Amino acid sequence: MKRHLLLLAAISLPTLSAAADSANSFADAAKRHRTGDTAAAMAFWTPLAQKGDANAAFNLGTIYQHGDGVAKNPAAALKWYRIAAEKGDREAQSRLGAMHLNGEGTPVNEKEGWRWINEHRVAHLHHDHHPQMMAWRQQAAELIAARDMHDALFASRKNEAQVMADLRRRAGINLATQPAAQLVAGNLSPAN
Numbered sequence: 001m002k003r004h005l006l007l008l009a010a011i012s013l014p015t016l017s018a019a020a021d022s023a024n025s026f027a028d029a030a031k032r033h034r035t036g037d038t039a040a041a042m043a044f045w046t047p048l049a050q051k052g053d054a055n056a057a058f059n060l061g062t063i064y065q066h067g068d069g070v071a072k073n074p075a076a077a078l079k080w081y082r083i084a085a086e087k088g089d090r091e092a093q094s095r096l097g098a099m100h101l102n103g104e105g106t107p108v109n110e111k112e113g114w115r116w117i118n119e120h121r122v123a124h125l126h127h128d129h130h131p132q133m134m135a136w137r138q139q140a141a142e143l144i145a146a147r148d149m150h151d152a153l154f155a156s157r158k159n160e161a162q163v164m165a166d167l168r169r170r171a172g173i174n175l176a177t178q179p180a181a182q183l184v185a186g187n188l189s190p191a192n
Helices: 002-034 038-050 054-066 074-086 090-102 110-117 119-123 125-129 131-171 180-185
Strands: none
Touching: 002 038, 002 054, 038 054, 038 074, 054 074, 054 090, 074 090, 090 110, 110 119
């Protein structure tokens, strides 16, 4: 049993080490980019982005869109944003959509622009029928109905007092001169 665990650990170490190196290298590339060594950062991110890494593709899209350390290249930014957007990166989807709407690196295409901007919502429509989401919607509807009923009752009571005061004024009943017992019993006499 111990031999199997040691063998499993020996097999896993290179994989864990490669993942740690990749994370350190990605962070190192970001640091290099922030300090002005954009070429080194791009040299690290480009192969990853070409393999479909959404984070690397997004970073390259941002660099090319803003001309951050390189010449502005909207067409290249569009290419890299598309890779990240197709992997589900929400910010890349939004930026890709905006570029289509504004005609940056591509002809203006409102349909394509709004498609990318709404991609995240469309991809998550299945949540609308999830039991928890339905329960939350029901709870929200009940809270809104209770609030509306409370507001209507308050408005009704306020309105009722105004209507009664207006009726008494029209009937010529002076509430200030009537004894409280008569008011309660309903024995009101017209005001003098």
